[in-house]
Amino acid sequence: MTEAEALENKQQQSTSSNWDVPPESAVEDAFDTTYKEKEGPKPPRIIVWRNVISMSLLHAGAVYGLFVIPSASRLTLLWTALCFFISALGVTAGAHRLWSHRSYKATLPLRIFLGVANSMAFQNDIFEWARDHRVHHKYSETDADPHNAVRGFFFAHIGWLLVRKHPDVIEKGRKLELTDLLADKVVMFQRKYYKLSVLLMCFFVPSFVPWYLWGESLWVAYFVPTLLRYTLVLNAAWLVNSAAHMWGNRPYDTNINPRENKFVTFSAIGEGFHNYHHTFPYDYAASEFGSKLNFTTCFIDFMCFLGLAKDRKRVSHEMVQARVQRTGDGSHRSG
Ligand code: ST9
Ligand code: ZN
Ligand code: ZN
Numbered sequence: 001m002t003e004a005e006a007l008e009n010k011q012q013q014s015t016s017s018n019w020d021v022p023p024e025s026a027v028e029d030a031f032d033t034t035y036k037e038k039e040g041p042k043p044p045r046i047i048v049w050r051n052v053i054s055m056s057l058l059h060a061g062a063v064y065g066l067f068v069i070p071s072a073s074r075l076t077l078l079w080t081a082l083c084f085f086i087s088a089l090g091v092t093a094g095a096h097r098l099w100s101h102r103s104y105k106a107t108l109p110l111r112i113f114l115g116v117a118n119s120m121a122f123q124n125d126i127f128e129w130a131r132d133h134r135v136h137h138k139y140s141e142t143d144a145d146p147h148n149a150v151r152g153f154f155f156a157h158i159g160w161l162l163v164r165k166h167p168d169v170i171e172k173g174r175k176l177e178l179t180d181l182l183a184d185k186v187v188m189f190q191r192k193y194y195k196l197s198v199l200l201m202c203f204f205v206p207s208f209v210p211w212y213l214w215g216e217s218l219w220v221a222y223f224v225p226t227l228l229r230y231t232l233v234l235n236a237a238w239l240v241n242s243a244a245h246m247w248g249n250r251p252y253d254t255n256i257n258p259r260e261n262k263f264v265t266f267s268a269i270g271e272g273f274h275n276y277h278h279t280f281p282y283d284y285a286a287s288e289f290g291s292k293l294n295f296t297t298c299f300i301d302f303m304c305f306l307g308l309a310k311d312r313k314r315v316s317h318e319m320v321q322a323r324v325q326r327t328g329d330g331s332h333r334s335g
Contacts, residue, residue: 027102028176029137029281031256035172037143046164055158058231065228072220076210080225083120083206085295087233088269090117091129092296093303096271096286099187100130100137102180103284103313104300110308111186119190119197120205121233126187127178135173137281141245141257144168149245149257157235157242202230236267244274251332252279252288252323262293270294279323284312288320 069077094114097103106114118126132146139145143166149156181187190197206225210216239261248259258274265272265287273287273294284300291297303309324332 027100027180027282028134029101031140031278032138035139035142035144038168042143043167048162048164051162055162058227061223061227062231065223065231068220068223069228071217072224073210073214073216075214076216076220076224079206079210080229083225083229084233085269086117087121087202087229088236089296089299090114090119090121091123091233091237092269092271093299094118095123095126095129096133097284097296097300099126099181099184100133101281103282103286104304104309105311106303106309107307108186110303111184115186115190116197116201119194120201121237122198122202122230123234123237125191125194127181127191130181130187131173131176131178132169134176134178135169136241137278138176139168139172140278142168144172147241149242153242153246156245157238160241202226206230236264236269237271239264240268240271240274244268244272248272248275249331250275250329252276252320253327254329255327265293270296279327280315280320282313283315285314288315 072080094111095118098106098111098114115126118129123129124132136145136147141148141150146165146169147156147160148166151159203226206229207218207221210221210225211218244259244261244264245257246259248261248264250256250259252275256275256278258278260275261272263272264274270293271277271286273289276283276288277286285291285294285297287294287297291301300309300312304312321334324334
């Protein structure tokens with residue numbers, strides 16, 4: 001089976017109505033080879049000072065949080081780790097693999113959990129996140145890519161959130177087919193109540209629980225499980241856009257920038273196999289190696305075991321091998 005046929009198969013897969021999952025034909029994550037950047041001078045960079053100030057304060061708070069760690073109780077540290085993993089899963093298993101790529105199907109209870117976890121991560125609402133991410137895949141490393149890594153590490157990492165978007169991002173984004181997201185009640189509910197849900201899940205709950213349940217000081221609870229944890233999850237996600245688009249091998253496709261980056265894989269709970277992911281964006285494991293070094297894939301597998309998820313899409317070994325031979329950089333262990 002050729003890749004094109006496989007893609008077509010994927011798009012033709014039907015959804016069963018009792019799962020309340022909209023059709024997948026809407027997912028647009030394949031690279032658009034027809035797009036050409038406009039010639040002439042680039043539009044001016046317009047700095048959004050409100051974001052510069054809030055991101056600076058957040059990072060200053062997180063650095064202070066590092067110094068507060070010794071005063072935190074063991075339970076608070078465990079809670080911090082739990083909040084890290086829950087919010088990270090809201091991004092990786094939720095906004096990314098489920099809602100951006102539709103690489104598996106999830107029942108309503110799981111989608112509600114992922115929606116709540118996603119608000120804990122405060123990385124824009126699911127609809128906006130998935131729309132930006134689909135434009136990222138479709139127009140990678142061009143003006144229409146929200147975090148175009150050709151503009152350097154800083155821009156791809158955080159800079160893109162500190163300036164107005166390139167007009168092509170918005171123009172191309174508006175042409176995307178997003179009906180699956182619009183038809184998803186969890187996505188739309190989270191979008192409607194986004195600010196409130198972020199206040200509650202990203203700031204209030206992580207601070208309140210340690211104070212109320214085991215008498216942690218509010219000061220520690222605010223700086224460690226809340227600000228420090230939030231900043232760590234943000235930076236772990238941003239590393240996928242920056243480091244994993246710049247450093248590492250390209251065993252699957254040497255024509256694209258995304259790379260296999262072990263450090264990012266570790267910090268972003270399984271999202272650093274980025275050369276593979278951009279080559280086969282519909283694979284639920286976002287890696288050739290299934291659940292190996294991939295906490296997010298383990299989580300999705302466990303959800304399937306519990307009957308809360310199903311229809312995980314995978315790329316066959318033969319197809320991966322063919323691609324490695326055809327476009328890989330030779331670093332694949334079988335290459
Ligand atoms: C954050 C996001 O951090 C992080 C994303 C990370 C992604 C990583 C991906 C990697 C792979 C997955 C791995 C996950 C790993 C996770 C590991 C975890 C351990 N298409 O936005 P505006 C429209 S967020 C179509 O204001 P400006 C928009 O609808 C952090 N339309 O643009 C609006 O229309 P209308 C917290 C689009 O003015 C209009 O354009 N959040 C698109 O240029 C204006 O929209 C923040 O810090 C599109 N793509 O401002 C907030 N985009 O007027 C940051 C926009 O009709 N955001 N539109 O309503 C902002 O403040 C602003 O968006 C801005 C740009 C200043 C950046
Ligand atoms: Zn990418
Ligand atoms: Zn992706």
